[in-house]
Amino acid sequence: MMVSYHHKNSGQFEDICVADLDYAFTNVTLPDREGRWCVGVAEGKIVEIVEGDRLNAQHVWHLDGKLLTPGLVDAHTHIDKAFTAESLGDVFAQSGLASAIQAVRHLKSQFTIADIKQRATQALQWSIAAGTTAIRTNVEADAFVELRAVEGLLDVQRSLSDQIDIQLVAFPQEGWFAIPETLESGASTYVEQALQHGIKVIGGNVNQGLWSSNPEAQVDALFDLALRYNCDLDLHLDNWDSAEAFTLPYVAQKTIEHHYQGRVAVSHIASLIHVSDSQAQVAIELLKQAEISVTVLPTRIKLTRVAELLEAGLNVVCGTDNLRDPFIRYGDADLLKALFLLAQLTGYMANRDLERLWQTISNNAAKMLRLPYGINVGNLADLVVFDAYSIPEAILHQATRLAVFKSGKLVAGTMQDQVLSLHKPDFMSPRRWT
Ligand SMILES: [Zn+2]
The missing domain is CATH 2.30.40.10 (Urease, subunit C, domain 1)
Incomplete structure (x- = not known):
């Protein structure tokens, strides 16, 4: 006109x-x-x-x-278990990762679809109020919660589709294999069922420090499933503060081998900070060749080599992660708050550096989720x-x-x-x- x-x-x-x-x-x-x-x-x-x-x-x-910006993108959350911390009182506050896993198992066995939907919707309302218009959340599928979280979050995905884009990741929180006498109580069959229900991204929890079984075998199984269902991968990886849990190079090699460049994301990779500088350099170069996105989660406080990953030109992404559950008591689903914490932890202060960090909750996150953006x-x-x-x-x-x-x-x-x-x-x- x-x-x-x-x-x-x-x-x-x-x-x-x-x-x-x-x-x-x-x-x-x-x-x-x-x-x-x-x-x-x-x-x-x-x-x-x-x-x-x-x-x-x-x-x-x-x-x-x-300032007018594109909607923010929260690439890593766990809204199926949001707001469950209170029900455990102070028990989890005194314990470590293994105790939190046991506590969550107990909670998950009691989750109902209605309860999951209610808590997840509350979490998403906070996200939307904070300016998030697209989110990726892990959804647990295993013997404890079975497929109730999958069904609940698929419902929430539909009911809030006019307010926020929700990508679901079928997540084997309990590891992949079931190994008697260990903490590992695997979820592989449930993850495949979650894909058959319509979930399109496969999660993983590859952590050699925690699970006793062969992490390379888990990575192989994840790629097999991804190839069979044509799904992207988003793996919790090497979330352990030692140089021993270092499966990162293997994941990068497999990504290249399977021509999965641009379709794999990894989060945490805490052990990268514990390996030697030369090992880290080789791994970062491999990550770059594999076009793997790296999600850093500042509520964990101990971070990976964020500055080196950014300097190398990796697609670095920041997420809000857990929300008031036995793993993380804190949080309000606000990406801007997570970014502020990331800025403080990395010591980024100059305007150009803050603008660079901004990319981790906007363009970089959208690239990882493969969304048109901007x-x-x-x-x-x-x-x-x-x-x-x-x-x-x-x-x-x-x-x-x-x-x-x-x-x-x-x-x-x-x-x-x-x-x-x-x-x-x-x-x-x-x-x-x-
Ligand atoms: Zn996570």
């Missing part, structure tokens, strides 16, 4: 052609462009991006330079308005999420009270959670 654009400085009018927009944000700061921009949205998609305030629409939001014409209008004027400011101030949009629909935020608008569009009426 043609609209008449009024030049503020010259006082002249000019007819310009724009798409039929549902609404437009004017005078926004974008993460990867200099200057002020105007973003137009129609039918749930971004359809126009022009400089300044040169867009007219039925509804125009004047943002006066505030403020580009044709992409879904998954957007967040921050009460900040730059990425570093958003991180340092832990800026308020003024508005969160999923496919052009307002799903969270305080914007309705705070931002000037010429008209108040229908979608700005406060949303009630059901």
